[in-house]
Amino acid sequence: MKLGRLNHIGVATPSIADSIVFYREVMGATKIHEPFDLPEQGVKVCFVDTPTDTGLNGTQIELIEPLPGNTSIAGFLEKNPAGGQHHMCYEVPDIHAAKAEFEAMGKRVLGEPRIGAHGTPIFFVHPKDMGGVLTEIMETPKGAH
């Protein structure tokens, strides 16, 4: 692998509305995007931008709240009622090549690549194979940065 850009840090929350207030009032976030539902992934999503001085897009905070019926995030929140750091997402140039590399290293890729919150293909690698960090791999959006 070649370590790619840290696209976002996923933070599970019981309430995106409450988390928006936190990131604005406590953290001083100035660019908080409109929340949107991603029903195929069973989550409501809200991106919080972090500033960069490079003019490129900074790593985002991805707030995720379970939609009714979602079990994975709901299960995480049962264990962590206040929410918490859920996953890290790195960019790759080619999602299929990356999937083959992780599988060749014996890492458990969870499912086939599917479209994620940025509209490009993503997959997850099991946290137990990744030093305890649920790791999302995302294909870099065309023309990004």
Ligand SMILES: CC[C@H](C(=O)O)C(=O)SCCNC(=O)CCNC(=O)[C@H](O)C(C)(C)COP(=O)(O)OP(=O)(O)OC[C@H]1O[C@@H](n2cnc3c(N)ncnc32)[C@H](O)[C@@H]1OP(=O)(O)O
């Ligand atoms: C895709 C849209 C958006 C985007 O960016 O595009 C998102 O990121 S949406 C994010 C939500 N989607 C997912 O998380 C999909 C991938 N996740 C999974 O498939 C499951 O959550 C899985 C397999 C990681 C865990 O599910 P399971 O049912 O096995 O839950 P358990 O509680 O039994 O966990 C087993 C074991 O793993 C540890 N665990 C669970 N979640 C995490 C985590 N987020 N980070 C680190 N470790 C995690 C859990 O503690 C258990 O460990 P054990 O020692 O056995 O107690």
Ligand SMILES: [Co+2]
């Ligand atoms: Co994510």
